[in-house]
Amino acid sequence: MLYHEYLLLKMLTNSNSLLSISQITNKLQITKRTAYSAINGLNEWLELHDLNKIMTVRNHGYFVQPYEISEIEKNLKHDLQQGKVKLPQSVRVIAIEFALLCRKNRVTIEYLNSLNGVTRRTTQSDLAKVKKDTESRNLKLEFEENGYLITGLEEEIRKFALQKLANIQGTMIFDKIAPFLSLETKEKVEIEQVLLTVEQNIGCLLTDESVFQVKEYICFSVKRYRNGHFLKNNRNKKIKGSGKFDPLIRNLLSYLGISAEHLNAESQLLCKIIDSRQISKISKNFESQEMSNIAAQIIKRFSVISGIDLVNNKSLQNALTTHLVAAQRRVLYNVQFLNSSLLNVRKKYPEIYLLTKEAIQPFEQYLKKSLTADEIELIAVYFGGEIELLKNAKNQSLKEKITLVCGSGIGTSRLLKIQLEKMFPDQLKIKVITKQDYEKQARVHADLVIATLPVTNKGAPIVNINHILTDYDLQTIRQHLASKAQTSSSAHNSPAVKTTQILDIVSEYAHVKDFTGLTAALQSYFSQKNVPFKKEQSHLPCLSEILPERRIAFENGTYSWQESVKVTGRLLEKDHIADEKYTHKMCMQIEKYGPYMKIMDNVMLLHAKPDNPTKFSVPGMSLVCFTPPVKFSNDIKAKYVFSLYAPNSNSQLKALTQLTEIFSNRFLLEKFEHAENAPTFIKLFDSVEKGDEKLSDTTNRSEIDSIEC
Template sequence: MDRRSMAVLNQLVQSDSYITIQELAAKFNVSRRTIYNDLEKINDWLKEIDLPGVRQIREKGIYLDQNVKENISSKLTISDNSYYEFSHDERKAWIYIYVSIAETPYFLDDLKELFQVSRNTVLDDIKKLKEEMALEDLELFSEHQRGYQISGDEKIIRRTLIHYLSFVTPDNGWYSLINSQEWKTEDLLLPYSIFSYEVLNTLQHLLHDYEKQSRIEITDDVLNSLVIWFYLFLYRIKKENYVKTDPIEKEVILTTEEFSGAKKICNALANQLRLDIPSDEVLYFSKYLLSAKVNYSLDLQLENQEMKLLRQVVEKMVSEFQLYAAVDFPEKSHMIQNLLLHLKPAFYRIKYGIKIDNVLCDSVKENYPEVFLLTKKVIHHFENLIEQPVHDNEIAYIAMHFGGWLRKEGVVLERARKKLLIVCTNGLGTSRMLESQLKGLLSDIEIIGVTSIREYEKMEIQVDIIVSTIPLPDKGVPVFVVRPVLSNEDKEALLKKVNSLYKNKSKQQIYSVDTVMDIVRRYAQIEDDQELRKELRSYFQAPIIIDDKKRKPNLNVLLPEGRIVTNERVHDWKEAIKLASSSLIKQNFINETYVEKMIENIISMGPYVVISESFALPHATAADGVYKTGMGLLHLQESIDLLGKSVQVFIILASLDNEQHLKALSQLTRLLSDKENKKIVQSGNRKRIIQLINNFSTD
């Protein structure tokens, strides 16, 4: 067997459950066909030493029998060194990183050795890298004695360093590289050996000291990224490649606590590494501290004018989100404070051109499209403050804050109440969204809180289950690793795993296992009754199917033609609301109290329900008298005055929670965003209105 085949065998020996071909292909960065070839080699080898081959269960994956694993472990030494096939993008990224920070020259042969590939492969990588760098006005060239070199603006060189670093970030982030107590170069994939554990450790301790002095906690992921980024910057400084800071920026940064923190960090580094760090570099480090996401800040500074304006922006965004989403956040002031905590570093990231790669962006768009689009509708307040557009990566983070505050409706698991702890490395918005998803999904399990990886390491664990965004050190409690934003497939898989922890299954499930056991006994000898029963129970445990489409109905489901009413005129807006609500009351969606509460809200808060010219969306909360989620529409031939606003169409909204109506509301918003569609609705042609609603009721 070759190195990769041995590495695949090692994975099978160490795995305590099934593993799929796709998972192996992803782990080793090769094709499925390549994995099948490796399995053939493994099976041939196992046959030679008289051991059973790799087994496979359809829809579960492949595995080795326990006695085979024990036999291999006792007789053979399998290397723990990882095997990995670097992709084209990863090789380009490592070439850029090595040329940027390596203290010794790198030539073509060195790069060949680094990746164990041919000369032509490296030349092709370099050609593509040069093309990408040229787009940033950077140049990659080679010199006879000095090897490959990079020229260009130092700020752009460093910004590009961070960009390429994202291609080689380990699956679990930089945590394991920075925090391992037995860190050895030989344990790493070769390119990672460019990092010095001692320097990384020093940077981590200095950042921890900065947190204590500033009374903040930086999110785990960002703290680890800062350690790596500062490491790269230090080695640029070592090579005497310095940045220059704009004088106007300098005046602002010098007044911040982050500058004081960066100065202490740089002074300590200068002393320990015997390195001269110019004042402009201290300012440069300060920018990254200013832009760092935090879990909390006990001294959120708002004394400067920019931060006062930022608070006003956050308040407007929250109020407008509530209006567009037709929701009420029960702890609005708390939410404003948390969003402000996030937007402060986002403000500085955008201001100083520090780009972040949000790996969760696509997940947010896919799994929470309505929340993402609503956030895009209110982001203009923030864009006006920073005087530039906000990238979708940043919008997705903000959407996660809003999404985390929307109440979830979940599936009740019929079992004794267990305690669950969430360990999340991604920050406040992400952890709140994950907590919100799990509360809805595992609504009969008590979630005792969310913690960072650093807090987890110090804790005495007194819970039954842990859900984490990264693998954790074993503390004797089952740990389920999930993505921070759960898709329907993720939810189903997690439910299945959680269900498998509980021995008391339904009668139907017990009988199913017993029936299979009886059949097996008739034709075969069972060596381990208990383990087979356990394995079958795990296999037959059916996941609860999560269907967001049913939980978030389309517009034509919430607003069927039977609840669309037209009328010539009414006495006043109160009568209009009562008339528009009448079908919802008759069909037992709401009660009279809900109607009175909608009217009270408008009297006390003004015409906030007017969402567009001539259109009003009256609503109250679920507690005010909602039995089922639904909508009703009233069209008036003659407009009516609603506290200074002219309204012709009233759309009553009643929702059991803050989520069920969001898809329908998003579809309604798209419908009304077109002037021609608005004219059709305003015309009162009932048949055309129904047709429009059906046309826009698509996923």
């Protein structure tokens, strides 16, 4: 069986509705010709196992007989384990790694050939990748006449496996390695029960992904232990904060056969891993006021340097507090989070990443340690979600009740929720819950369940999607909305349904690069709005564009802070960027909240929420250099006072990112401070924009004593 044939059959067995050929091609990233070939190949496989061929409803899609799904899954699992499915190298390599780590004796190349159903030459190529993979974690791939073995410190081997277990829940990779991690059913039940009790004791609920990762890690550890691989005992080492659940873990490990001699080392490492996983919820009894205050400081700092007002956003503060609790533990135990390819915020949203990097200083000062880029990315997701929310905020006549079941962290869940509400405006009312909470319900009160991982049917149709939305995911949800809307004639003529019908036709015969833009444009057209739809400009103005030479001034003499605000504000007023009301509003912000807009010593960035972004729709900045510095309070003075006007939540991001680069780089900061006229400032801005003075991510991963789990 080919790789995409396996994935297609998994799609069919997991789907709650018919799959169109366009959905199949979008999800598997294959051509229609390959999709039809895969269907023919699967029909031959089904006939070979005395099962019905794939059923089709003309012009609607494909499905398999529901009463045969369990038999299909049984045969599919057998073929995968017997090496009868052609796998990509990424899957083969992980399968080899777990075979080498979980089997009691050395593994022969003949066994590995059979495991993955490949030739000796292919296995040797895969082993070269395993060698490189293990060496990066200070492990070694050894070979003797009787086979291969991965050696190294047992603790490093455990952490290596833990990393491999991240983000594989419900994937082909886990299907392939699951037999190596198998324990007795009663043992697995005991593990699940203990983890539930641990969550209650520590006052924090782990994400579904974290629960899966810990559960499978325990299975792996037990396998290693039973094969005679023991952790080094460190009797003097004690894990802070694990006192509430350490006895539970020790009892569990004793039940699983860990002897008293090795119990201390095993429980210490497991407690560390549990305590540093991602959290989905904190109980009311959990003491987190200190972390809540730090979250508020981070949000305040992000608001100052980004010009986006998030200061009183309690929802964001609570979510960020929950995240920081887990992040603090990871840093405390030197267990830095290793980001998956799902986020990659640095490349996708570089402006938000760099602004977040500056905003987290209160947290790093509290920890007395720098965060890795991966940890910063996780925090940036929260701010990215809020910016998306601000960009798309509107009064909505919400219709369908949606339960979103997400196994990832809160930040990812919030971002996914916001993206769905953006893609389907005026149609969805979304409630996010964990898989644990979902499975506890006897019946779900929702029109549709959207899940990023497999869930049981609780009375509402289920749509499974990816952590990062794909065109296939959007099309599946769109089909559900259309099918419900067609039940009434009034709904049949709604803009949403008309849009869905058009998109279904278009996507069948053409490749759409921007589903979001096309959806919004069609809905705007069918709604016959007075204001024509315009696609949002992708261009974000750079620093020299929103802060031109004519809006940079130098003032000598003593100025009060109120006068300094008026001076910088007049430069914006003169260019019709903003009006006197906006300048007055900046003054009121300081009177109400104090001089919180201090970016760094000697620098203030004044801003306020615009009242009339339709009339004043162009972003702009001004800069006035005061000698002597302006006194904003007893302990805060500023020589450089910026005023920022931003009509929306993202128009200023690129410019402020470049300004942040200048203030974060000692060499650039010296140039800024020694600038004596406006042309010198503009020359500095241009050099940053052109990349002549590019700021790189200065976090040195080698300096951080982490184990990247």
